Amino acid sequence: MNDKLIIALNEFVHVGGSLVVIIAIVSVLTGIMREYIPQDALQQKLTKHEKWGSLLGAAFGMLTPFCSASVIPVTMGMASVGASLGTIMSFILSAPLCNFIVLAMIYATFGLKITFVYFVITFTAAILGGWLISKSPWRNEIKRGDELEGTKVKTCSDSKTSSDCSNDNASSSRSAPTQPSSCGGAVNPEASRIQNAMQGAWSLFKRIIPYVLLGAVISAFSAAYLPAELVEKYVGGDSFVSVIVAAFVGVPLYLRIEMAIPLLNVLIAKGMGLGAALALIIGGTGASLPEIAIVSSVLKPKAVIAFVTIVLTTAIVGGAIFQYVV
DSSP, rough: OOHHHHHHHHHHHHHHHHHHHHHHHHHHHHHHHHHHHHHHHHHHHHHHTTTHHOOOOOOHHTOOOOOHHHHHHHHHHHHHOOHEEEEEHHHHHHHHSHHHHHHHHHHHHHHHHHHHHHHHHHHHHHHHHHHHHHTTTTTBBBBBBBHHHHHHOOOOOGGGGHHHHHHHHHHHHHTTTSOTTTTTOSSSHHHHHHHHHHHHHHHHHHHHHHHHHHHHHHHHHHHHHHHHHHHHHHHBSHHHHHHHHHHHHHTSOOOHHHHHHHHHHHHHHHHHHHHHHHHHHHHHHHOHHHHHHTTTTBBBBHHHHOOOHHHHHHHHHHHHHHHHHH
16 A cells, blocks of 8 residues: 555544544533533523623633544534624634643743743634624624534423423323333433433534544645645745745644644754744644634634634734744
């Protein structure tokens, strides 16, 4: 078999396999969260603090050590309870760019000063990006309801409390004793809730997994066929052009942070500027093609454009700061 095809296959298995596992775990956790946390109460809290939505979304993302792909089940849960696009946008920008694992790895490699500046740039961009889109005509460009859940069968947890569900079960069993309740029966309410949570998790998993596999394919072919010499040629030196090129070169790549840091060390050793290096990591971890494909499962096209624009702008501006100021 061709060596490049072997590389592509190994990358697909590694990326696809790890993402499938992560998506499965987070989908289960999200299903449980949506079943056991009162949806109406959560929606009221999100609405109550809407003016702080972008800040809260960015802060929550910082505490969520996942890439964009794996935060989508959580994002779907947020969308289903009415969180604004501004809050969600800040969350999906912050989660891959400035979560505590990313900051720890940058600190271990570049030191405290670089880490602090990187955090300020990315966290500010997440807040500002969410705030700007919340004030724009695109603030409703997010999938909700049937658009989000597809053909999911409605369960009691979607719109009712546990007591309502139990009442409906009892009523259903009285009026039609030979047919099972859609909520799993009233004999064991706890088992019914777990069943509902798992049904919700499976629905989310099925909705997301095609995007995950597409992302794994794109990542595999990028790893195998994107020439390293091309990257070195156009992002070497200290010119501002190298920062712009690095930000855009990062998009076809799927730069998991554990892969990105060793890559940056190699590129910097070969003459790549610090600004271009940081622009590459912001562009690659924030808005790679695989992650754009996955984010599209939640955001509508205009919001996807805004997401990519914010990440690329952050990469270029941040890279320039590192290149000429830090």
